């Protein structure tokens with residue numbers, strides 16, 4: 001159980017929870033596309049086949065298809081907008097996370113002189129405090 005909690009903590013901190021949330025949202029939006037495809041095209045087509053025949057009004061069929069196409073297009077556009085907004089959101093969150101990490105661990109620009117233990121520039125070949133020559 002303790003191991004489980006540790007693993008969960010690692011999992012949550014690594015940002016996988018974020019990825020998963022995105023996956024769920026994208027998955028939901030994609031389900032919308034599939035549902036729209038079914039309800040706008042396949043169901044009317046099936047009912048047309050079931051009830052159709054020589055007496056089917058051609059104008060009515062054209063109108064149904066037009067309405068279905070625009071409805072489906074709306075769903076696809078909704079999906080694209082959702083994906084785009086999520087993409088921007090995740091990008092900015094990742095940027096914030098990177099900035100936080102950079103602040104935590106700045107690249108070292110100084111080193112310690114092995115003779116007097118003073119902080120001296122990384123590139124120094126002679127210590128400014130005790131004037132010892134330093135190996136690179």
Ligand SMILES: [Zn+2]
Pocket residue numbers: 113114115116117118127128129130131132
């Ligand atoms: Zn020194």
